[in-house]
Amino acid sequence: MSINEDILREVTQTAWQAMLGIPLESSGAPTNADGEAHIVSQVNIHGAWDGTILIRWTPTVAHHAARVLYQSETPSAEEVRDVVGEMANIVGGNLKGLLPGPSWLSLPIVQHSEGGDTTNGVAIHEAWFECAGEPVGVRVVELPPEGRKQNYGLEETS
C-alpha cells in the first residue's frame, strides 16, 4: 500500500477521532491558506524516503484541540504545543509505514508562522479538513535529493 489522498484523509480522521474525539470534516483547500498566521506541527522522516509529514493549524483550532483534550478553558501554550505535536507524531508514524523503508522518525517539531510556506521540499500529497469551523491541512512533503544531506537531528526509532 502507498499513500494517496484518500489514505491521508483516513489516517488523519481516524487519529483525530480516536485521540481528540472531535469531528474533522473533509473540505477543499482554503484560499490563501499559508498567507495567514498559523502553527505547523511536523515529524521528519529520514532513510529510504526523506521528507516531512506536517499538519497546519490555525491558532484557534490548535487551542480548541487542547481545550477538548485537557478539558480546560485555558490550556497553557506548552499544552497546545504538546497536543499539536503529538497529533503530527501519530499521523506521521502511521504514514511512515506506508512509505519506502527502512526509515527513521524524528520527534515532533512545532513552529509558529506569521504567514508563508517555509517548507523545504515538494508537497506530494495534501488534504484539507475543517474542525470547529477552521481549516486544518495535512501535507506529505518529499525532500529533493540535494536537500537530503542536511542534518535533521533525527533520532532512530526503527
Added chain:
Amino acid sequence: MNILIVDDSKAMRLIVRRTLRQAGFDGHDVAEASTGKEALTMIRGKTFHLVLSDWNMPEMSGIELLTTLRKEGNKVTFGFVTSEGTADMRLRASEAGARFLLAKPFSPETLAEALRGLL
C-alpha cells in the same frame, strides 16, 4: 496494582490514562514518567506490575528502557504504545521482552485486548 505510563507527551499520558479507565482498568495505582530515564529511576525504586511506554522519546527511548530493565533482571510486564507499528518494530519489541505493541491511535477495546490476562 501499580501501572506506569511513560511518554514525553503530557497529552498522550492523559490519553493512555483515560483509555485505561474506559477499558475497565480503573482502581489501579497509575503513575507517570515523562522520559525513559525518569521511568528507570521510578521502576528501580518501586514495584510496578505493568509499564506502558512510548517508543520514541528524547534521552532514553522506550526500547532502551526495556533493554536496560531486562539487563538488570527486572521482568516487569512491559508494553509499547507508540505511533509506529511496523513488523520490524514489533519483532524488536518482542525480542527485547515486550508483551505487546499497540500502535496509536488505539481504542479502549484494543487496549483491553492487549492487557487481557496481564492484570
